[in-house]
Amino acid sequence: MSTQLADPALIAARLDRARAAMRDRGVEALLVSVGRDLPYLAGYEAMPLERVTMLVVLPDGEATLVVPALEAARVTEMPGAFTVVPWRETDDAIGVIAGLLGDRRTVAIGDQMWARFLVELLERMPDLRVLRAVDVVGDLRMVKDDAEIEALAAAGAAVDGIAAELQAGRIPLLGRTEAEVSADLSRRILEAGHERVNFAIVATGPNAASPHHHPGPRVIEQGDLVLCDFGGTMAGYCSDITRCVVVGEPDPEVVDAWAVLRAAQQAAVEAAVIGTPCEEVDRAARRVIAEAGYGDYFIHRTGHGIGMEEHEDPYMVEGNSRPLVAGHAFSVEPGIYVPGRWGMRLEDIVVATEQGPRRLNRADHALAVV
Secondary structure: OOOOOOOHHHHHHHHHHHHHHHHHHOOOEEEEOOOOHHHHHHOOOOOOOOOOOEEEEOOOOOEEEEEEHHHHHHOOOOOOOEEEEEEOOOOOHHHHHHHHHOOOOEEEEOOOOOHHHHHHHHHHOOOOEEEEOHHHHHHHHHEOOHHHHHHHHHHHHHHHHHHHHHHOOOOOOOOOEHHHHHHHHHHHHHHOOOOEEEEEEEEEHHHHHOOOOOOOOOEOOOOOEEEEEEEEEEOOEEOOEEEEEEOOOOOHHHHHHHHHHHHHHHHHHHHOOOOOEHHHHHHHHHHHHHHOOOHHHOOOOOEEEOOOOOOEEEEEOOOOOOEOOOOEEEEEOOEEEEOOOEEEEOEEEEEOOOOOOEEOOOOOOOOEEO
């Protein structure tokens, strides 16, 4: 667990802000189980077990972490922030949670809570009014503090180093399968200080036209455009970067398309200033690509928020009119995907700051030839 995630003062402050949000929204209890809201509010990451773990936060009382007894040793206790209540195999854990709720009936639950836990709680308390915890915690998690931003920057710098190795030709590609290169990237992510790998997409040739292609047995050949999108979790916060390289002489069409993509990504980053609606960041990238004739080949949003999760609010997508504020951290990753031929994407993590957009990834934006 990172130092930040285990900081009792930080956890207590976050719980206080959550309580204030609960009172503003008329939420009588916040129930957080598996998912990233739990480490954000308690500094503890629950294993995704069939045994229930639940943080119960009341707007006018102490928070309680109900946890399986065999997992309790993994919890960093924080007196003054929350109380730990272990339960044994023969205990009625749902009954414990119901008892903590008492006569409170308007509850907000985390998006990742297992359905079985909610169903069992509803069987016990059928008159519960259930809301989403994102309406309480979402705005808090969306705006990163200085320590969170520096954690994201450190994770970004770690994968930047791997991207530089890739672009310099020091990660072998020719003659290897996508799966072999993906495994190589994954090993390097861990060696760079991440505690886990979240993804290591390697897509070559026509496979790269599928944005989330699963690396497979295709062998990388001379002339292939290779898309590598990889990241992990380091000290509780995520990295995410995409760079493309060409093995051998690149096709002139690919070179021209990359220039369009690079200009689109730059336009989106420049648009990401405080006060700009998220959808305008998406539009900035999309205009450049559409004007070049590739509009139909840009088939996803321009970006997603990032923090404890690799994908979280805010999203850079049409229809999201939320204005950027200082502390919003998100990807800027336009792409062009020509079915049956090739695909390309260029991605950096960006933070909105009072001084303007701050890129957390500094690896070269050129189309590398190896």
